[in-house]
Amino acid sequence: MESPDAAASGALGDVVERSEVEPVNKKEWRSLYQKREKIHPKRAEGTFRRIKWIVMAVTLAIYYLAPWLRWDRGPDAPDQAILIDMPARKFYFFFIEIWPQEFYYVTGLLILAALSLFLITSVAGRVWCGYTCPQTVWTDLFIAVERMIEGDRNARIKLDRAPFSMSKLRKRAEKHAIWLLIALCTGGAWVFYFADAPTLAGELLRFDAPAIAYITIGILTGTTYLLGGFAREQVCTYMCPWPRIQSAMIDEDSLIVTYHADRGEPRGAHKKGESWEGRGHCVDCNQCVAVCPMGIDIRDGMQLECISCALCIDACDGVMDKVGLPRGLIAYDTITNMERRAEGKKPIGHILRPRTILYASLIAVIGSVMLYLLATRSDLELNVLRDRNPLFVTLSDGSIRNGYTVKILNMAHETRTFGLTVEGLENPTYTVVGAEDVSALTVGPDSVGSFRIFVAVPQGTIHHGSKDVEFVITDKATGDEVENETSFKGPRR
Amino acid sequence: MARDRKTDTVTGVETTGHEWDGIRELDNPLPRWWLWVFYASILWAVVYWILMPAWPGITGYTKGLLGYSNRGAFAEKVEAARAAQSVYLDRIRDASVSEINSDPELLEFSLAGGRSAFAVNCSQCHGSGAQGGPGYPNLNDDNWLWGGDVDAIYQTIRFGVRSDHPDTRQNIMPAFLDDGILDRSQVNDVATYVQSLSGSEEPADAVERGGQVFAEQCVACHQEDAKGSHDLGAPNLTDAIWLYGGTRADIVNSITHGRSGVMPAWAPRLESETVKQLAVYVHSLGGGE
Ligand code: SF4
Ligand code: SF4
Numbered sequence: 001m002e003s004p005d006a007a008a009s010g011a012l013g014d015v016v017e018r019s020e021v022e023p024v025n026k027k028e029w030r031s032l033y034q035k036r037e038k039i040h041p042k043r044a045e046g047t048f049r050r051i052k053w054i055v056m057a058v059t060l061a062i063y064y065l066a067p068w069l070r071w072d073r074g075p076d077a078p079d080q081a082i083l084i085d086m087p088a089r090k091f092y093f094f095f096i097e098i099w100p101q102e103f104y105y106v107t108g109l110l111i112l113a114a115l116s117l118f119l120i121t122s123v124a125g126r127v128w129c130g131y132t133c134p135q136t137v138w139t140d141l142f143i144a145v146e147r148m149i150e151g152d153r154n155a156r157i158k159l160d161r162a163p164f165s166m167s168k169l170r171k172r173a174e175k176h177a178i179w180l181l182i183a184l185c186t187g188g189a190w191v192f193y194f195a196d197a198p199t200l201a202g203e204l205l206r207f208d209a210p211a212i213a214y215i216t217i218g219i220l221t222g223t224t225y226l227l228g229g230f231a232r233e234q235v236c237t238y239m240c241p242w243p244r245i246q247s248a249m250i251d252e253d254s255l256i257v258t259y260h261a262d263r264g265e266p267r268g269a270h271k272k273g274e275s276w277e278g279r280g281h282c283v284d285c286n287q288c289v290a291v292c293p294m295g296i297d298i299r300d301g302m303q304l305e306c307i308s309c310a311l312c313i314d315a316c317d318g319v320m321d322k323v324g325l326p327r328g329l330i331a332y333d334t335i336t337n338m339e340r341r342a343e344g345k346k347p348i349g350h351i352l353r354p355r356t357i358l359y360a361s362l363i364a365v366i367g368s369v370m371l372y373l374l375a376t377r378s379d380l381e382l383n384v385l386r387d388r389n390p391l392f393v394t395l396s397d398g399s400i401r402n403g404y405t406v407k408i409l410n411m412a413h414e415t416r417t418f419g420l421t422v423e424g425l426e427n428p429t430y431t432v433v434g435a436e437d438v439s440a441l442t443v444g445p446d447s448v449g450s451f452r453i454f455v456a457v458p459q460g461t462i463h464h465g466s467k468d469v470e471f472v473i474t475d476k477a478t479g480d481e482v483e484n485e486t487s488f489k490g491p492r493r
Numbered sequence: 494m495a496r497d498r499k500t501d502t503v504t505g506v507e508t509t510g511h512e513w514d515g516i517r518e519l520d521n522p523l524p525r526w527w528l529w530v531f532y533a534s535i536l537w538a539v540v541y542w543i544l545m546p547a548w549p550g551i552t553g554y555t556k557g558l559l560g561y562s563n564r565g566a567f568a569e570k571v572e573a574a575r576a577a578q579s580v581y582l583d584r585i586r587d588a589s590v591s592e593i594n595s596d597p598e599l600l601e602f603s604l605a606g607g608r609s610a611f612a613v614n615c616s617q618c619h620g621s622g623a624q625g626g627p628g629y630p631n632l633n634d635d636n637w638l639w640g641g642d643v644d645a646i647y648q649t650i651r652f653g654v655r656s657d658h659p660d661t662r663q664n665i666m667p668a669f670l671d672d673g674i675l676d677r678s679q680v681n682d683v684a685t686y687v688q689s690l691s692g693s694e695e696p697a698d699a700v701e702r703g704g705q706v707f708a709e710q711c712v713a714c715h716q717e718d719a720k721g722s723h724d725l726g727a728p729n730l731t732d733a734i735w736l737y738g739g740t741r742a743d744i745v746n747s748i749t750h751g752r753s754g755v756m757p758a759w760a761p762r763l764e765s766e767t768v769k770q771l772a773v774y775v776h777s778l779g780g781g782e
């Protein structure tokens with residue numbers, strides 16, 4: 001189906017390179033039962049390609065380097081800026097520290113991320129897919145490596161068809177070695193988010209890191225290598241649910257990469273000096289098809305496969321420059337504006353719409369609630385669990401005793417001492433297991449202090465079987481107070 | 494029906510020959526990836542039969558080359574858990590209960606171990622919360638028949654009360670009426686006296702008569718102040734806690750028929766480190782002395 005482009009080149013008098021290329025994923029021959037046709041994306045140059053290089057550099061740098069950032073939290077807490085501490089069930093993100101019971105922050109973050117995705121998608125289409133999705137970024141990187149070693153599209157097609165030779169073997173070996181190295185680094189970087197990076201790096205090199213670290217690296221190395229080197233566009237087309245969800249997010253006012261058929265058709269080869277009268281601007285050079293990493297022809301209209309990477313825009317803009325026509329035959333545009341243009345009307349703005357305003361205000365509301373919660377987050381929490389079995393105990397002098405398990409969550413990075421009182425009881429007496437006295441409950445930095453506390457009241461002070469009480473702990477040093485309500489049970493009489 | 498294969502005009506694909514209300518099924522080839530997964534599954538199954546227990550026979554089953562069995566895996570897990578615990582269990586075996594009680598690490602381990610051992614062995618009588626019931630002491634309170642320090646508790650659990658162990662704790666609350674030691678009116682008087690010890694208003698003459706009987710018959714065990722004795726396992730009769738109930742009828746009942754509850758000796762049944770953990774756990778329930 002594909003032949004080296006050089007064969008067909010030259011038909012246009014060398015102004016525009018011409019590719020004899022059929023889109024691999026064309027609607028007419030799209031079938032589940034077909035063997036995958038390998039796509040050899042041609043190198044593109046232009047504005048969007050430059051943006052993509054920059055985005056790739058930034059996102060990869062963040063991914064590989066973020067675990068190595070340090071953030072001082074005092075002597076008793078980890079100094080890794082981003083750390084998911086599974087054994088201690090804590091999540092550290094710069095100044096934010098999340099304990100398991102505060103997992104709603106993470107939920108909030110996920111909701112924010114989802115809403116931002118909705119907003120961006122409804123404004124600018126599949127930006128996520130085209131620029132920042134890991135699948136896109138790593139595939140792009142893998143293709144760049146491939147191009148570096150095996151050459152651009154034509155050279156690669158030739159190499160694929162060439163019979164076995166030493167130089168083919170060498171090129172293939174080099175390519176796969178570099179791919180595997182990238183994959184290994186990718187898997188390797190992942191585990192550093194879950195442990196102190198420098199320590200784990202040392203352990204990994206000495207081969208005494210925990211087995212799970214090697215297993216994780218192994219799995220991620222394998223998936224990166226497979227998904228970036230081989231599966232590529234099939235991940236987006238067949239495996240990823242996002243393209244399907246996208247269709248619900250995109251409407252006629254979202255930016256999509258689109259071919260202006262009204263301007264381009266009827267297409268046809270064009271010789272230098274020929275008139276443009278009575279024909280479309282598309283010179284049918286197929287450059288847009290050759291660069292497409294998804295193997296589609298954007299001139300067929302909007303397609304599920306298109307990840308909006310805009311490389312075809314770059315390719316076509318280059319062609320338009322050469323033939324001396326204005327850019328933008330393929331461009332980001334909205335369906336509404338295409339229709340308006342066809343009717344000869346002026347294009348209208350697409351950003352301010354009820355939908356985008358709704359998303360933006362939801363983001364603002366949730367964002368500010370979360371900021372407020374984070375800013376007012378207490379580093380102290382008190383949980384009181386009353387014994388249910390037995391409900392209460394009668395002591396030999398007739399007094400009634402209840403048992404409680406008191407958990408003090410000290411989320412500060414220093415040891416703190418608390419005094420405890422129970423309000424709402426007459427003459428309570430306390431005994432405590434785990435500390436000398438209820439006036440001196442000591443809890444280490446960043447940890448949960450658990451104490452068994454027995455509270456007894458004299459005979460006859462509990463009526464009707466139950467009394468509402470309040471446990472109050474007071475930080476001895478700062479005077480900070482935290483309360484927790486519970487009840488005190490006694491005989492029903 | 495399967496003979497009735499036709500070629501679908503729209504897709505150009507042959508149909509399977511099945512027809513449901515005019516709807517025919519296309520006989521498309523299977524997707525390649527599906528086919529490969531299918532072959533891989535078959536291969537996997539064959540490998541699995543060879544390696545793992547698989548086929549039932551008349552008297553047994555094919556064991557598989559790996560020799561795996563769920564029962565064996567479970568035994569290994571138990572073994573591993575025991576090995577992990579042995580660090581503590583070895584130290585507990587060599588330590589006295591009071592040493593365990595003052596070592597935070599061993600204490601924590603013993604409280605967890607004691608809790609589960611209590612649930613299995615003790616809760617049937619003493620209740621899951623150790624709250625007891627008529628005839629079965631509440632282990633949460635501050636009242637102890639045979640002493641509430643951790644060593645005394647350990648001794649009681651090891652040898653039991655009126656058990657068949659030679660070192661058992663042993664005493665007798667006689668059946669004063671049944672055995673003819675006291676007559677009915679004396680029993681009533683003593684009961685009145687005992688009630689008065691807890692501050693209840695009783696007729697003075699009955700209290701006095703009862704007091705005399707008490708001094709003759711009961712002080713040997715319950716002591717002159719009626720506060721009982723840990724050495725003899727005699728309950729304190731002046732407090733708010735009644736093992737067999739504190740109403741007049743309960744008290745008369747106890748004096749009339751006697752009381753002789755039994756607690757088995759656990760030393761012959763459980764490992765020494767389990768008994769120690771139990772002692773430490775019971776001591777921690779709130780009334781330990
Ligand atoms: S059609 Fe264009 S924008 Fe879409 S995937 Fe292909 S090159 Fe990218
Ligand atoms: S749309 Fe542009 S790049 Fe594609 S064939 Fe036409 S002129 Fe060439």
